[in-house]
Amino acid sequence: MKTKYIGNAHKGYAYTFLSWFGITSLWVMYLQTQGLSLLEVGLCESIFHIASFLFEVPSGVLADRLSYKLDLIIGRIAAIVSAILLLFGHSFLTFAIAFVFNALSYNMQSGTLEALLYDSLKIDDKADKYPSVISNINVFIELADTIGVVIAGFMVHWHFEFTYVIAIIVSVLGLGTVLIFKEPTLPRQNNSSPLTTKSIIVNSYQTLKVNSTLRYLMIFDSVFAAFCTAYYYYFQSLMESENFSGWLISVLMVLSAAINIVGIKMTPTIQKRFTQRTFLVSLTIILIGLLLLSWFKWIPLLLLLFLVSQLLMSMTEPIFSNIYNEMIDSEQRATLLSVASVMFSAAMIFIFPLIGWLIELQSFYTGFGIIGIGLLIITLFITKYFVKIK
Numbered sequence: 001m002k003t004k005y006i007g008n009a010h011k012g013y014a015y016t017f018l019s020w021f022g023i024t025s026l027w028v029m030y031l032q033t034q035g036l037s038l039l040e041v042g043l044c045e046s047i048f049h050i051a052s053f054l055f056e057v058p059s060g061v062l063a064d065r066l067s068y069k070l071d072l073i074i075g076r077i078a079a080i081v082s083a084i085l086l087l088f089g090h091s092f093l094t095f096a097i098a099f100v101f102n103a104l105s106y107n108m109q110s111g112t113l114e115a116l117l118y119d120s121l122k123i124d125d126k127a128d129k130y131p132s133v134i135s136n137i138n139v140f141i142e143l144a145d146t147i148g149v150v151i152a153g154f155m156v157h158w159h160f161e162f163t164y165v166i167a168i169i170v171s172v173l174g175l176g177t178v179l180i181f182k183e184p185t186l187p188r189q190n191n192s193s194p195l196t197t198k199s200i201i202v203n204s205y206q207t208l209k210v211n212s213t214l215r216y217l218m219i220f221d222s223v224f225a226a227f228c229t230a231y232y233y234y235f236q237s238l239m240e241s242e243n244f245s246g247w248l249i250s251v252l253m254v255l256s257a258a259i260n261i262v263g264i265k266m267t268p269t270i271q272k273r274f275t276q277r278t279f280l281v282s283l284t285i286i287l288i289g290l291l292l293l294s295w296f297k298w299i300p301l302l303l304l305l306f307l308v309s310q311l312l313m314s315m316t317e318p319i320f321s322n323i324y325n326e327m328i329d330s331e332q333r334a335t336l337l338s339v340a341s342v343m344f345s346a347a348m349i350f351i352f353p354l355i356g357w358l359i360e361l362q363s364f365y366t367g368f369g370i371i372g373i374g375l376l377i378i379t380l381f382i383t384k385y386f387v388k389i390k
Contacts, residue, residue, distance in 0.1 A: 018174035022148030051103035075108030222343035228313035260314035291372025
């Protein structure tokens with residue numbers, strides 16, 4: 001059988017590298033050089049997640065109702081606008097608007113590229129290749145982010161603003177990559193009555209309401225990812241307070257990326273050898289253990305815990321993506337994948353400031369230790385509850 005859309009996978013790798021190029025990863029330092037206080041920087045992060053929360057489902061609906069390519073095109077244009085505002089802006093309001101466009105850019109591609117690639121493989125009867133493709137996608141994300149951070153690190157004390165010039169150029173190249181994608185068109189179950197925006201939303205709600213497994217998986221995924229993300233960002237504050245040298249920070253980030261890539265390549269094997277139940281239980285135990293061990297003020301141990309937290313996050317993303325795509329119909333795929341991202345944004349809005357407040361009130365070690373105890377208690381309660389029901 002002649003394949004028509006398999007080339008989208010290779011184009012997806014190029015797009016992924018360009019859209020995840022981490023040249024602006026040091027945005028906290030950049031905003032401080034532009035005169036923003038840490039409070040204002042934190043507000044920008046909050047604005048990003050609130051905007052992401054509002055944009056996520058509409059972006060998925062747009063992909064389901066119109067086309068995947070249109071979503072990705074809008075996303076790259078929003079990324080360009082965001083970079084321009086951050087490059088030429090000189091006020092908190094301008095930077096806040098830039099973060100709104102940044103959130104729009106993130107939401108437009110969140111789940112959309114994965115849905116496009118899955119449908120492309122499905123048309124060519126290659127859906128079984130999706131775990132490998134999504135694994136490669138995450139490898140490119142790690143490579144792009146690491147290379148971008150390394151370049152940005154060299155430019156911190158030398159024309160820091162030029163990082164956003166590079167970001168604009170890379171986003172334009174990413175836009176060009178989107179234009180050469182071939183839009184996959186899977187046949188609908190009922191071509192006589194085209195899906196409306198309302199029907200997509202209603203069907204998605206009904207799917208989550210009826211499919212409790214999918215609903216619980218999305219909740220678990222969002223909370224787990226939020227804790228790992230918070231650990232990453234707040235660990236940077238620990239590195240600053242403990243006066244980590246520049247070379248140590250660079251080596252740590254490069255080592256983390258290398259370990260993450262190895263972990264990502266192992267995800268297809270993990271999916272074959274572990275059941276969903278075993279996988280989720282293992283993640284829960286490891287996360288709680290990681291948080292509890294953070295209470296010990298021993299830098300070598302904390303460095304190891306940081307690497308483990310990032311490895312877990314990089315491995316779980318492609319695994320959950322594959323699980324979702326297998327459980328969701330094509331008509332609702334982009335919308336429901338967007339719902340998963342909405343749950344992550346909601347988790348970040350509450351979990352991120354809570355952990356920050358605990359760290360500010362106590363310390364990095366005590367803050368995450370308290371969170372670990374809280375998660376342990378909640379997990380034991382939930383386990384007892386479900387065992388009782390069973």
